[in-house]
Amino acid sequence: MRALVTGASRGIGRATALHLARDGVDVAVHFLSHESEAAATAAEVRARGREALLLRADLAEPSGATELARAVAERWDSLDILVHNAGPYPRRSFEETSEAEWRSILQVHLLSPAALTRALLPRLRRAPTARIVFVSSVLAFQGSTRGAHYAAAKAAQLGLARSLAHELAPQTTVNVVAPGSIDTAILAGDSPERRRERERAIPLGRLGSAEDVAEAISFLASPKAAYLTGTTLHVNGGLRSD
Ligand SMILES: NC(=O)c1ccc[n+]([C@@H]2O[C@H](COP(=O)([O-])OP(=O)(O)OC[C@H]3O[C@@H](n4cnc5c(N)ncnc54)[C@H](OP(=O)(O)O)[C@@H]3O)[C@@H](O)[C@H]2O)c1
Numbered sequence: 001m002r003a004l005v006t007g008a009s010r011g012i013g014r015a016t017a018l019h020l021a022r023d024g025v026d027v028a029v030h031f032l033s034h035e036s037e038a039a040a041t042a043a044e045v046r047a048r049g050r051e052a053l054l055l056r057a058d059l060a061e062p063s064g065a066t067e068l069a070r071a072v073a074e075r076w077d078s079l080d081i082l083v084h085n086a087g088p089y090p091r092r093s094f095e096e097t098s099e100a101e102w103r104s105i106l107q108v109h110l111l112s113p114a115a116l117t118r119a120l121l122p123r124l125r126r127a128p129t130a131r132i133v134f135v136s137s138v139l140a141f142q143g144s145t146r147g148a149h150y151a152a153a154k155a156a157q158l159g160l161a162r163s164l165a166h167e168l169a170p171q172t173t174v175n176v177v178a179p180g181s182i183d184t185a186i187l188a189g190d191s192p193e194r195r196r197e198r199e200r201a202i203p204l205g206r207l208g209s210a211e212d213v214a215e216a217i218s219f220l221a222s223p224k225a226a227y228l229t230g231t232t233l234h235v236n237g238g239l240r241s242d
Contacts, residue, residue, distance in 0.1 A: 001127075002051075002079050003221065004028040004072055004120070006059065006113075007086025009038035011184035012135060015214035016083055017041050018048070023218055025081060026051035028072055032058055032086070059086050059112035060104045069119030078126035081221045084113040084157075085135040089186050091146040102149045109153035114160055121168075130172040131221045134161045135213070138180045138236050158232065165230030173229040175220045180236025183207040203238030 003020050007013035009031035017027045018041070027045045029052055031038035042052035053075055057068035072079065087108040092101065117132060124130040139147065140154035158176060165174040181187060181198045187207070190198070199206060216233045219225055234241060 001025045001081065002028070002076050003081035003083060004030065004068075004079060005083040005085060006030045006068075006116070007032075008041050009034040011186065012179065012182060012210045012213045012217075013083070013085040014041045015210035016085065016217045017052075018044055019211075019214040019218040020081065020221065021045040021048040021050045021052075023222060024050070025221075028053040028055055028076070030055050030057060030068060030086065032056065059116075060108040062107060062111070062115075065112040065115035066119055069116055072120065073123055076123065079120055079123040080127040080130055082117065082120060082124065082130070082132045083135070083217060083221065084116070084133070085217075086112075089137075089147060089150055091189075092149070093146055094148045097149050105149045105153050106156070109150070110156045110160065113157065117164065124172055129223075129226070130168075131225070132161075132164065132168075132172060132174040133217050133220045134158075134174075134176045135217070136161075136176050136178045136232070138178055138234070138240055140178060141242050142240060162230045169229060173220075173225065175225070175228055175230070176232040177213060177216045177220065178232050178234050178236070179208060179213045180234070180239040181207050182210060182213055182235075184210055201239060202236070206237065208235060208237055 003025045005017045008017040008029040029042045042054045045052035055071045057064040137154040139151040144151040161176045216235045
């Protein structure tokens with residue numbers, strides 16, 4: 001089996017690439033700016049006995065998804081698993097967020113995943129069954145105090161995923177993982193006090209790890225999840241349930 005994981009240089013994407021390799025899947029490791037980290041992910045995939053591709057694309061640019069799809073299609077004639085994970089979480093008040101920032105965040109979290117899915121459909125259709133997993137966020141459900149554009153883009157992803165679950169069935173399943181507060185570079189700017197506040201709000205008493213989320217993604221990507229489509233797995237330590 002073969003998977004493309006976007007944003008696999010670090011954090012949740014990296015952990016997902018390694019979980020999939022553990023499960024016997026070849027992985028196309030996509031990155032934007034952290035090339036040596038992405039190369040390390042690819043090396044770890046290979047160390048698990050699987051093939052790894054290393055592919056760069058800026059998914060905040062309208063051409064990024066097409067370029068990435070082309071690079072995958074040049075090397076692989078079929079694709080079993082597509083994980084839409086890449087993207088930043090910029091903190092900005094609604095008033096301070098420019099139109100360009102709105103466009104960029106909608107591009108990376110909504111339009112590029114849609115374009116990438118569309119461009120790779122011929123490859124996904126060649127697999128016996130295909131799996132698509134979107135990495136959304138708890139903020140899609142509760143909103144964000146400093147990131148309306150991010151929360152809106154993540155909520156829009158849910159509509160896309162649920163629609164694709166209908167339209168691509170029965171050959172392809174499409175599901176969503178919605179992480180809460182996960183201990184990756186995205187939260188690195190938090191003060192110690194903010195971190196403690198986050199921990200206190202979580203019933204399970206700790207931030208999630210990238211591996212906690214990767215476990216859920218690799219489950220949804222596996223044959224064990226054959227009867228799940230259009231659903232959302234919340235990985236948030238009990239912070240919120242919908
Ligand atoms: N951590 C959390 O608390 C949390 C909570 C909810 C949802 N999420 C979501 O989980 C996903 C992964 O986040 P993470 O926590 O693992 O963050 P991370 O460690 O910062 O990783 C982000 C990944 O996205 C890539 N990326 C960023 N901007 C990109 C762009 N314009 N084009 C292509 N790739 C880009 C990065 O590539 P380079 O490093 O190579 O630049 C990196 O591989 C994101 O969609 C995020 O919104 C995270």
